Amino acid sequence: MASFTLTVNGKQVTAEADPATPILWFLRDTLGLTGTKFGCGASLCGACTIHLDGQAIRSCVTPISEAAGKTITTIEGLSADRGHPLQKAWIAEDVPQCGYCQSGMIMTAAALIAVKPKPTDDDIDAALGGHICRCGTYQRIRRAVRRAATGGPR
């Protein structure tokens, strides 16, 4: 066990945990932030994606020790009142079906448009190619990212 101080969605928190514990389980089991999902445990599906100092990372394979002194943003902290352009676009395009993968999709897309406000379709595919949606919402995800980037339907 060790002690780590980090910032999660703007709040400073202290984790008492085995340094190898994946961030995912600290968020879900300890902090109760269950919007970040467990899908594969091996960085293969993207459901667990969060921002660590602004970078989209896979929380299922990233140990809590790597977050010490850093800032985490989860889907719950992306905006107040679903106000992020991607969240609005996701609602406008009625993207989710079961919805389980969508937190991860949105967090990766948010990291993408933060550095590339007008992504091409290839950019979108490249950024989200590491994610899996079993319901098959990919076409609507592309549309929603484009909508968020352009401020309207495209």
Added chain:
Amino acid sequence: MSPVTSVSRREFLRIVPAAGAGLVLGVRLSAAMNATGPRGRPSALFAPNAFLQVDARGDVTIWASKSEMGQGVRTSLPMIVAEELDADWSRVRVEQAWADPRFGDLDTGGSSSVRTRYEPMRRAGAAARAMLVTAAAQTWGADRSACRTERGAVVHAPTGRRIRYGDLVEKAAALPVPQDAPLKDPKSFRIVGKSLPRTDTPSKVDGSAVYGIDVKVPGMLYAAVARSPVFGGKAKPFDANSAKTSPGVRAVVPISTGVAVVADSTWNALKGRDALRVDWDEGDGAAESSETLRAQFETLSQQPGKIVRDDGDAAAALEKAAKRLEAVYELPFQAHATMEPQNATASWQKDRCEVWAPVQTPSWALADIARAAGLPPGAVRLNITLLGGGFGRRINPDYAVEAVEISKAVTAPVKTVWSRADDLQHDFYRPASFHRIKGGLDVKGRIASWHHRLVSTSIKAYHEPTASDPEEDEIGGARDLPYAVPNVHVEYAAARSIVPRGWWRSVESSFNAFVVESFLDELAAAAHRDPLALRKELLSGGRTIAYPGQTFVQDTTRLKAVVDLAATRAGWGKPLAKGRARGIAAHFSYRTYCAQVAEVSIGKDGALRVHRVVCAVDCGRAIHPGIIAAQMEGGIVFGLSAALKSGITIEKGRVKQANFDEYEVLRIDEMPEVEVHIVPSDQPPTGVGEPGVPVIAPAVCNAIFAATGKRVRRLPVRVEDLVATS
């Protein structure tokens, strides 16, 4: 793992018609009593049946009485109620029903939710509206017939007076519930038929949606279960201390499916399970592999099977044919791979048990939970969470039973969480199948004979080993060949396998449509016919295909219409970019007609790209066109994953694939452009969750043939099947 289960899919589907009038009327009485206080005094709630409630503020609560797994039932079913209630949709809140008889049949599968609930939900809303109208008429001392409803209010037409529903709840709650309140004329629908925003979307973009895996109850522990890697294996005596010394582990307990490691967090439970040393008595299962199964398939396909259709004399017609074709088609086991791994939370106590689980079949889950808990079903509360995908996996409630067994063993609330390997290696798989199919053309090039021998690892035989009808969930889409062929013979044989089988999105249509629609294309090519023209010709004449014991039929005119629509919208016959080709396929399943045209190209290295899919669907009245389109898009992706990427293989009685690097599924960079065209219809609504799945594999493989002359007869498609050698 016990193959004995309490509710078969057959029973489960048989329950469905019971969700009609009688059932809803039956629950009205008791629900109406619930709407009154203990002394019979009306409360400030109007709840004339189990499905809706209006409060004094005019807020409407509607209970979704099917499991939401992405198919939109928390939107579509409430829309139907709200339509007949004439509710203000902006005042409607949706709640999930829990496993309780008051809601009727909650079991969710077979693309049946809207089909079976359309009329009952209409009647539930209409009865409430009629009572609100009566209450308003009494208030005004007016004639009921002069009153109408308008978006959450009753209006007295002659005077223009109006009362909001909220102001009528006390009076309405005291009225008797009418048994045959008039339904709206569908022409006046203003909610049904609109693509309203889904009610569950906001919670799915901010992390607040609660799936089974997100449930937390006070004092809860976490469990991971070690299961025999070989199907049917049993744990040998084991050393519990091997796991107990792992951090956070509280208990190690044997359960019916293996050994549970219980800890203070999910991570510690998973690590504790890794530390557990347990050996397995593998039993006979270890002798099975994909190769031994294939040899069995091959042998069975050479022998006569059980005849399930026999029109004319297919053997004689084949004998006389001017041209004969014979082919073997093969499809592997498939896993469901829901993105949310299996999980459940149970809180067992001596006299009651509460469970939170993402289940598709609450009736089956409730029965098995009660048995595991050692309690009567009435002492079990089963809460149905959101499902992070279902696809048929969550018809089998094994994971919920595990949670109950563990909670009972440690006498504390427990959440079990499966890893991805657990999920892929302990599924109830889409059956593997093998098809020997023969066809004959007469001298004029017409199809004179169709002879299909289908061998599979039957779902029915897995759940009921002694069943006399193992073909039950295996022959749909093969027996009901809709094309006008004078001599048709279809046989079935069940292969033995240790591998658990279950219902996988579109069930047997997922393999039979591939075989039938591909082989029809083979015959078209042999007859030098355009595949579209041949389909249209063989579907003409307005014939119907009947289903044993069922009242619905397959209407070839409707199938032909979707074929036509897909072909027209896809520009069938029009020139394409160099290297591209089109393929078409059509299929009737879950009472819905679906046709798809796929446009593909194949690189010199065999790299296949599906560029575009045009889908036409006739699912009767479209309740929510946006959800229908989404289900077609999703069905196409699900079908493409199985056609191009995934497959489960068996080695020494165990599943080889453990995660998404080995069980690959379609990703966004492989997503074709999909367009969906819905046939306008006044017919009763039919299924949409599954019918998009079976059509895409043959459409793509027929396009591959058009592009390369290579016929794919084994899925998933392999690069070596596509590289030009001739």
